[in-house]
Amino acid sequence: MAEVLDYFRKERLPSIWCPGCGHGTVTGALIRAIDKLGLDKNNIVMVSGIGCSSRAVGYLDFDTLHTTHGRAIAFATGVKLAKPNLKVIVMTGDGDCAAIGGNHFIHAARRNIDITTIVMNNNIYGMTSGQYSPTTPHGMLGTTAPYGNVEYAFDLCELAKAAGATYVARATSYHVTLLEELIEKALQNKGFSVVEAMTQCPTYFGRKNKIGGAVELLNWIKDGTINVKAAAALPPEKREGKILIGELHRSERPEYTASYLEMTSKVQRTYNDYKGGNRGCELNSD
Amino acid sequence: MPEIVKLMQGNEACTMGALAAGLEFYAGYPITPSTEIAEMCSEELPKVGGRFIQMEDEIGSIAACIGASLTGKKSMTATSGPGFSLMQESIGYASLCEIPVVIINVQRMGPSTGMPTSPAQQDLMQARWGTHGDHAIIALAPGNVKECFELTFKAFLLSEKYRVPVIVLTDEVIGHMREKVVMPDPRTYKIPVRAMPVTPAGYKPYEADPDGGVPLMAPFGKGYRWHCTGLFHDEKGAPSGKASVAEALLHRLERKIEKNKAELVDYFAESLDDCDVAVVSFGSSAMAALSAVRKARAQGLKAGMLRIKTVWPFPDEAVRELTKTAHTIIVPEMNQGQMALEVERVVHGKAKVVKLGKVNGDLFRPEEVFEVLKEAF
Numbered sequence: 001m002a003e004v005l006d007y008f009r010k011e012r013l014p015s016i017w018c019p020g021c022g023h024g025t026v027t028g029a030l031i032r033a034i035d036k037l038g039l040d041k042n043n044i045v046m047v048s049g050i051g052c053s054s055r056a057v058g059y060l061d062f063d064t065l066h067t068t069h070g071r072a073i074a075f076a077t078g079v080k081l082a083k084p085n086l087k088v089i090v091m092t093g094d095g096d097c098a099a100i101g102g103n104h105f106i107h108a109a110r111r112n113i114d115i116t117t118i119v120m121n122n123n124i125y126g127m128t129s130g131q132y133s134p135t136t137p138h139g140m141l142g143t144t145a146p147y148g149n150v151e152y153a154f155d156l157c158e159l160a161k162a163a164g165a166t167y168v169a170r171a172t173s174y175h176v177t178l179l180e181e182l183i184e185k186a187l188q189n190k191g192f193s194v195v196e197a198m199t200q201c202p203t204y205f206g207r208k209n210k211i212g213g214a215v216e217l218l219n220w221i222k223d224g225t226i227n228v229k230a231a232a233a234l235p236p237e238k239r240e241g242k243i244l245i246g247e248l249h250r251s252e253r254p255e256y257t258a259s260y261l262e263m264t265s266k267v268q269r270t271y272n273d274y275k276g277g278n279r280g281c282e283l284n285s286d
Numbered sequence: 287m288p289e290i291v292k293l294m295q296g297n298e299a300c301t302m303g304a305l306a307a308g309l310e311f312y313a314g315y316p317i318t319p320s321t322e323i324a325e326m327c328s329e330e331l332p333k334v335g336g337r338f339i340q341m342e343d344e345i346g347s348i349a350a351c352i353g354a355s356l357t358g359k360k361s362m363t364a365t366s367g368p369g370f371s372l373m374q375e376s377i378g379y380a381s382l383c384e385i386p387v388v389i390i391n392v393q394r395m396g397p398s399t400g401m402p403t404s405p406a407q408q409d410l411m412q413a414r415w416g417t418h419g420d421h422a423i424i425a426l427a428p429g430n431v432k433e434c435f436e437l438t439f440k441a442f443l444l445s446e447k448y449r450v451p452v453i454v455l456t457d458e459v460i461g462h463m464r465e466k467v468v469m470p471d472p473r474t475y476k477i478p479v480r481a482m483p484v485t486p487a488g489y490k491p492y493e494a495d496p497d498g499g500v501p502l503m504a505p506f507g508k509g510y511r512w513h514c515t516g517l518f519h520d521e522k523g524a525p526s527g528k529a530s531v532a533e534a535l536l537h538r539l540e541r542k543i544e545k546n547k548a549e550l551v552d553y554f555a556e557s558l559d560d561c562d563v564a565v566v567s568f569g570s571s572a573m574a575a576l577s578a579v580r581k582a583r584a585q586g587l588k589a590g591m592l593r594i595k596t597v598w599p600f601p602d603e604a605v606r607e608l609t610k611t612a613h614t615i616i617v618p619e620m621n622q623g624q625m626a627l628e629v630e631r632v633v634h635g636k637a638k639v640v641k642l643g644k645v646n647g648d649l650f651r652p653e654e655v656f657e658v659l660k661e662a663f
Binding site: 009011012041042043045047057058061062063064065066067068071074075076077078079080081082083085086103104107260263264267268271 | 332
């Protein structure tokens with residue numbers, strides 16, 4: 001295995017992330033999965049939006065695209081459709097992906113476009129200092145939920161599954177080995193793949209909710225989750241309130257860019273000897 | 287292959303111009319009165335190995351176009367007022383990150399949903415200042431169907447050459463009006479080609495002459511492994527919060543347009559040399575205005591016409607020149623006086639500027655302009 005740091009733009013380190021932040025752990029798991037699969041660095045495009053998690057791509061030595069807030073998947077859709085041979089990976093956060101970018105998320109899943117999306121879910125808007133997000137649990141605190149969150153959280157994995165993603169999994173920054181393994185599988189799936197990586201924000205989420213620092217938050221995450229396989233053997237009351245981790249969904253469905261190219265080649269065969277008389281085709285025929 | 291002669295509508299001509307320029311990628315969202323462009327692209331692009339995608343909204347459309355452009359593909363989207371508003375944030379992204387993309391805005395009456403099937407020219411200022419922050423931009427305004435073809439083609443030339451988003455501002459009437467268009471022999475087209483680096487060794491994605499230089503753009507997926515960010519960035523593409531870096535970048539982007547203004551400025555002029563009253567207009571308003579000017583000349587009145595084709599950057603010199611002979615400048619436009627503001631700025635009191643705004647969804651009639659013109663003498 002190559003050194004993990006070989007995949008980083010070392011001159012851009014250290015990162016902007018706070019001490020105890022889980023985003024580095026998730027980024028490390030992604031890099032190890034890429035290395036294990038032996039993917040070509042020159043063939044990977046990493047796309048992100050706005051937020052703490054989205055800063056990850058700037059430290060990585062690939063073609064990297066740090067876009068506007070919520071739009072990573074839409075930019076990635078353009079990259080992937082333009083050059084389907086590229087491996088396109090989106091790194092996003094709970095606010096970026098599930099609030100402002102929610103529409104692109106469900107439509108990419110519906111299309112089953114071959115993009116691997118890693119959602120770093122720390123239940124809070126960290127970059128803007130701790131407002132509640134679409135994944136902040138009900139009743140918990142944020143700077144814009146000073147009396148406890150009145151809203152209820154999205155289950156991002158259920159959302160992805162319902163919208164048509166063909167690989168959906170969840171792990172955490174505590175269960176790093178599992179996370180790495182699931183990202184590896186997601187990268188191998190030909191279709192829209194989602195890995196939700198639950199991660200800790202000690203600076204805002206942990207402090208505001210008086211859970212503590214990174215260690216206490218990691219324990220909080222550990223205690224709140226249960227492996228989907230273990231859960232299957234338990235009676236419902238023992239699973240109550242626990243978040244499932246592991247591979248949650250896998251299905252087979254035609255991938256969007258492959259289907260588009262198939263259509264294109266059929267059209268081109270039909271119009272192979274097309275020489276004008278209608279619209280613009282002739283302009284590009286020679 | 288000889289020249290191609292066709293009867294077509296403006297939206298069709300825009301699409302033809304884009305295809306002639308080598309359009310490879312279109313992402314869009316249905317909106318009246320621009321939808322024919324998306325429909326044609328969905329039909330034509332697969333034939334030439336290009337890609338069409340109907341995105342979930344206009345925000346996604348411009349984003350997908352920028353993503354595709356980063357892989358080296360010539361990309362375009364088309365929309366109208368409401369969709370153009372939604373695209374603004376990422377137009378700013380393309381401007382700061384210097385990513386070529388062409389946006390056609392077939393203008394309709396606004397604000398809001400407004401009158402979707404009626405023409406307007408109310409997005410002139412939005413085309414210039416729609417996205418937040420100072421930024422580099424080019425906008426072209428065809429005055430007839432033939433120019434829809436020519437200026438869309440040109441939009442790609444400029445966008446690829448200067449690495450800047452280029453907006454083509456048409457309107458519902460030009461978009462749907464049918465005229466005869468003579469297109470030159472396709473083999474004679476000078477297809478826009480993006481300047482690219484030759485080797486990844488030592489590549490700095492934003493290295494360029496600080497005085498308006500255009501950096502070489504490496505396509506994604508070719509081993510350059512560069513970082514594209516909407517944060518202010520240095521020549522290596524690294525995000526930077528340094529005042530000097532931000533200032534240098536914004537200065538270079540501004541100079542990129544300003545320095546090359548002579549090449550960018552484009553207009554149609556008639557009877558200006560000795561005119562006492564000049565009419566300055568653009569797009570479909572200029573059609574009625576030109577008829578009025580010709581009628582005035584036929585009656586011995588010294589009227590002249592300046593129809594602006596490159597609306598941004600604004601042709602300051604050409605407008606200032608008018609004041610050498612003209613005491614009055616009339617500006618007919620289908621808005622409440624957006625271009626007139628620019629004309630006032632440029633002439634700076636050296637001529638009287640008459641705002642002739644029309645905002646009811648109706649086109650100007652030549653006699654409406656003629657009446658105002660006659661009174662000005």
